[in-house]
Amino acid sequence: MVQMLNNREYMLDLCVRMAHHSTAIEGNTLTQDETASIILDDYIPRAIKDREFYEVRNYKLLLPHLIEKLQQKALIDAELIKFFHSFIMKDLDERAGKFKTLENAIIGAHFETAKPYLVPTLIKDLCDNLYYRLEHCKDDDEKIKVIFKTHIDFEKIHPFSDGNGRTGRLLMVYSCLEQNITPIVIPKQDKDFYIFCLRQNKIDEEMMNFIKKIQLKEQERQNKFQKSN
Template identity: 50%
Template sequence: MLLKALENENYLKDLTIRMAHHSTAIEGNTLTQDQTASIILDGFIPSHTNEREFFEVRNYRFVIPKILEFYQQNLQNNQKLNTNQIKELHSIVMDNLIENKGQFKVIPNLIVGANFETSKPYLVPTHLQEMLNNLDYQINSAKDDDQKLEAILQSHFHFEKIHPFNDGNGRVGRLIMFYFCIENNITPFVIQKEQKSLYISILRESNLTEFKKLAKDLQEIELNRLQIFLSQQKEKQIRKSFKR
């Protein structure tokens, strides 16, 4: 059902808008979901829009298709998501926002209030590849979708602790989770801005139990939305067949 839904143009637009709005809002973007929709669907710039906030949401118009492209390429070539593809996702989502888009950090960075140090710059490629390898092992060892979901969520903890870029780590990390949900035919989820405090608390504590509960609740919301779009598409097809 998921892959069929991703071929539904309206669902994909809806998902893109919501991902752009909520993921950037978690990072401080103040644009509303309606304003985000205007930018992504119509290329319209709402009055008094901050230039940075405009590009933060607009970039999702290009990054979601790229994720789907990577999925198809990797599926056809029997490959997995790699570090170069992650850098390319960063380059797109941070376009017009930072000069070193698509490049790993070259100076150390910190997460405010964190009780750990992020990966040193020279260790980022190694740690990131280890994260991907470990996730692949966990996915292959999983007995069901629940265990696969746990592995994907755990990898998000690892990614944020590596913090491979000087900016945009949260956005890229959430995009990577989206990619792995698609790859494993698991319903994706959009962490909403209203859940920012809970989400940040989960990350600080690496609380897998709470993260899984949050993700499962969000998957239910996404699944209901997905089914509505598929039902609308089916209804259109039926009406079209009667007109022939």
């Protein structure tokens, strides 16, 4: 992990792809090239909606803090989650960095999201359980299952008024880097299967193959930046 964090080119590349794919899953229409222009060059390539600009720009603002937290070996807890959310939703929501105070729902879900007053306790339990299970994993495959199942549970809690998907996917990348595992960046073109996996609320062989395929491509990308460095 340290080697990847110190590879500035790779981390910038990861930032661009996280921003592009994660916001595209939520409906952002910017291309990856346009996202790269904003993050890498501070250049807005065409007339775009303010919201779409802020959505991808916020990943650039977050990146140095993400790296710093990893270098400090900061554990995922309620405060870190709210800290990340405050960047993800900067200039997009006045409630950025704050847990929800009103009930919300996930379109098409067969379950209810957590009541606002339960969120702090449920998030604490989620984080405690994440590290307990990670400590008892025998290999990286087990860690992948724990990380993705935690992501599913996070989305079921839906602790924020907005930005839950982006924050949850960011936490998944953070967990992977923290555990020295190849990051999982969900491609926008696989949105339908990814959403199906979340709704299914279980981790089967098909889902594991899906994640391993993503990681294989990510590893190939890492290797290219290592060689060029």
